[in-house]
Amino acid sequence: MMPGPKIFRLARGIACCVLAGVLLSGFRKILFPADFALAVYRFHLLPGPLVNMVALWLSWLEVVSALMLLLVPRYRVAALWIVLAMLLLFTGGIAINLLRGSAFGCGCFGSSSAEAPLGMLQLLRNGALVVLAACALFAEARSRDSS
Amino acid sequence: MTTTAKRIGTLLLASAVAAGVANTVHPRRIPWVQDWSRQVEARARTAGIRVVPFSAVRTRLGRDAVFIDARPAEEYAAGQVRGAVSIPFHALEAHYGTVAELIDSGQTLVAYCSNRECDDALMLATELQAMGATNLLLYVDGFDDWQRRGGPVEAAP
8 A cells, every 4th residue: 555645745844854954053154154165175176266155155055945945845846956966966075085085074064173084974974864855855756646 | 847947046046145145244254266275275285295183183192193383482382282392393403303203203293383374384294294204294273273172282391
């Protein structure tokens, strides 16, 4: 027997809340933009002139996406796609720097100096969030199909 | 899908606008474009010297690393990383003996100065590298960061 739309809506709701919570916990990026710009620079993946612009934009993209997930159902799917794309990019960046042997943290919550150096734990955490975002998109689609 | 794509575009644009407005009024605003290549960290990277943060050096204190304080002697005397050796970059010639001993010891050498704005530690690290040091780290955030994060500190006797 196929699960009903309520189950999919519940799964989607839980996944969205977890993802939004994780994104909003990085509010320090907005309070201390220089710290986050430094964290973005330390990935050594962007040309120097783009570092600050991308850092400023990403920190707000996270917050806006989180608010859409929680408060604006019409924009939930769009926000989920953005979150999924961001998580895939971050995970790729972490993996590359892990291979390079970087001693810095990922800056996921604002400051790369204060965080533990990059490790498999961060990679697994991001991988789990990617799976969660994908599950939320799947549950969203199934809840629409079922209703 | 077209609707979703439009909404994605709207969110991307709204975030860019929010970032623009926020960075205009933010008390800690940053420049939109910054020359990162002049930062001490970028120069160290170019010189092939490994740059490390507090979290990476704190655990090595007193174990397998010797901290080298590149600041002027009076700043060292006022307070330094516990157990650090003073080798002020501007008085390097007077410390060649100590430098040679440290390099020969084979231990990891962690150079630091005050903060990210000073380059004494980078210059010292470059000299040490030229003298044959291989296990060399640059604690780029320096003594100010060490103190702020509660790293063990002592004053010279």
